[in-house]
Amino acid sequence: MTKPAPNTSEKYDLGFANWVYENVNGGDKLGLCMQCGVCSGSCPIGEQMDHGPRKLFMMIRAGMKDEVLSSNTMWNCTSCYRCVVRCPRSVPVTYILQDLAAKSVELGYAKPNENSKFSNSFWWSAKTFGRTDERLVTAKYYFSFGVVEGVKRGLDNLKIAWGMIKTGRMHLTMPHQIKDKAGLKAILAKAAEIEERESKS
Template sequence: MTAAIPESSRTYDLSFARWVRENVKGGDKMNLCMQCGVCAGSCPIGGEMDNGPRKTFMMVRAGMKDEVLSSTTLWNCTSCYRCYVRCPRGIPVTSIIQGLAAVAAKEGYADKEKVANYYFSRAFWWSARTFGKTDERLVTMKYFFSFGLAEGIKRSLANLKIALGMIKAGRMHVGMPHTIRNKSQLKAIVAKAAELEQKG
């Protein structure tokens, strides 16, 4: 008998898991998870995530609301759906991660101090909303200068060679940003989406 007796003060709190089950799309399937790890092992950017999907699910079960909602996992997901396709229990992993991200945004967990790529998301969304397309140059510049003037110049110079190479290879155009036709329709779509989101 050398091991210390564990502290029993912490109770197992299922209330967050129950809430996720009822309020997050696909959350009702989360209890099927058998913690096999295929989702996290399959994730092409799993190395960039703090927890990954499998551990996130376990943390939800363990009631770790703050840790889950402020995790980078929710924001680094690229929605490639590999986890969902491969899940041996057919759990819609991607939907649950996206759903948790929406909750995090709503509950104020997604501010710049807590989300590593907050600035990038902002720059990306600005371009998509303004032009209906992502303009690599503008997204990148806006992202770099989000960190301040000095940092912006430093990062821009560091990437100058890549930018010139892309222009030379015809992978990045010079001139006015491309836009979509009928931007008013995009505006209406975005307004409708915002309205639906408000309704929940």
């Protein structure tokens, strides 16, 4: 695991922490964190994260802006909410990570990577059909790495695909769609409008 450390010879720069408190969804609750470690210790994929939520929050306080916004921690979060349920101080860990991910894109820190590519494919299916179509999400994700890589990944996973088809977890006909797609569109438009309004206020 990487071990970035703040430069202790300098005074902590609280500018970044204050910016997070004010601009990140749930960031105002970060001051409640007492560094107990329940969030990182409870995380089912904590070992895949470079820092984990507890350390990331400490890095925010230490003013380590570049390290925080280029971390993989928020990208690996699966939003299982275990940390939120268990946090003894009621810090909305998942919300904070989600918005830190959004901010890292906004500020140009997030490079396209496995997680963001998968995230884009997943979101494309959800907003287009109102459902996730396993086959199309996977295809879009694999081919986002280029045609050669897409074919290679597809062939590598053929056995899994066949297993999923046999057990009804994936199908080959038209993608399943929700009935009221216009309704979904309206909901998403409204959400975008609210986001736009709140980001300005």
